[in-house]
Amino acid sequence: MAADRIPAEQAESARNEAERFRQLAEEAREIRDQHREALESVRQEQERLRQTGEAARSASEDARHAADAARQAAVEAVHATAETLKVTLESMKSVEEMRRDLRDMRDASKINSN
Numbered sequence: 001m002a003a004d005r006i007p008a009e010q011a012e013s014a015r016n017e018a019e020r021f022r023q024l025a026e027e028a029r030e031i032r033d034q035h036r037e038a039l040e041s042v043r044q045e046q047e048r049l050r051q052t053g054e055a056a057r058s059a060s061e062d063a064r065h066a067a068d069a070a071r072q073a074a075v076e077a078v079h080a081t082a083e084t085l086k087v088t089l090e091s092m093k094s095v096e097e098m099r100r101d102l103r104d105m106r107d108a109s110k111i112n113s114n
Helices: 002-113
Strands: none
Touching: none
């Protein structure tokens, strides 16, 4: 009977060891799945950051274009103001010249009437 017990004990020991290996394999699969999920989360976060970076780059480029357009509009406004002032100055010179001519004519008519 003792001889029969040894194989039964060995069989029980083998079953226990097999169960322990099965549990270890299951735990390893769970850890692998957790790592896979963590890696997928990291990948998704990287993609989100890439998209955010692309959106920021696009917004920066749009802002640069808007700044260029505003700068060009300011330059055009300065040129228009300068042109307006030039025309106003020319008009003022013409008015001053006409006043001078009228004074000269008035002075000449005073001299002729005396």
